[in-house]
Amino acid sequence: MNGKYLNDICVFDSGAGGISVLREITRLLPHEDIVYFGDSANAPYGSRTKEEVRELTLNAIRHFVDEGVKACVIACNTATSAAAPLLRSTFSIPIIGVEPAVKPAVLAGHRRILVMATEMTLRLEKFHRLAEKYGKGAEIIPVPGIGVVEEIEAGRTDTPEFHELLENLLGRYRGRVDAVVLGCTHYPFIRRQIAEVLGNIPFYDGGEGTARELKRRLDENGILSARDRDGRVIFLSSRNTPEEIALYRKFYGMP
Structure with missing residues (x-):
């Protein structure tokens, strides 16, 4: 097969959020070439219908499979919930999804766990x-992060208005929960802002587990990169503007 992204790994998200997963992947698999695609023109997925999310995800992944990628990571909880079974039945390459990190939070002994995620992720059967x-043995408290992804995508996360949004969503749980599961891949970028509302409690997200599962699947299929050079990362967006790509690079380079 020939293709523009032959033997690359595709990392797909509804926008910039999947970059939190991408960072874990490049940390664990530094020699892999990766193409990151954010569908920011159609974000947020969490307020769309399941059918819309399935169609958008399927069309995006089909393009990259046709271009020769060897595996795809659906770095979006909403798209994973809505579309992963369809993708796995449609394509023969490894398809790795993400899920809210409820399991590690429970196994760590937490008993009142706030799960912040999109409306669709919390609504679908997978969650x-x-x-x-x-x-x-634990109380799972789901909180839909209405309006949060839009502000992250716009780069407006350090404004009084954003703090007020988080306060309205989360303030009632201050002192009442002992852990937070970040059930949307956008949310790791606002840990500090969430902690300003809820206090200094443990956070859990699915990025590291997704990276480990990707490595396992690549190894299982004999397609781990054998190169000793650093891999490259290409950023693409359906909102194809220099400003959008600059936002992606900013998130990727955040400490």
């Missing part, structure tokens, strides 16, 4: 199965 499976 309810996860909470039921791992939430025994």
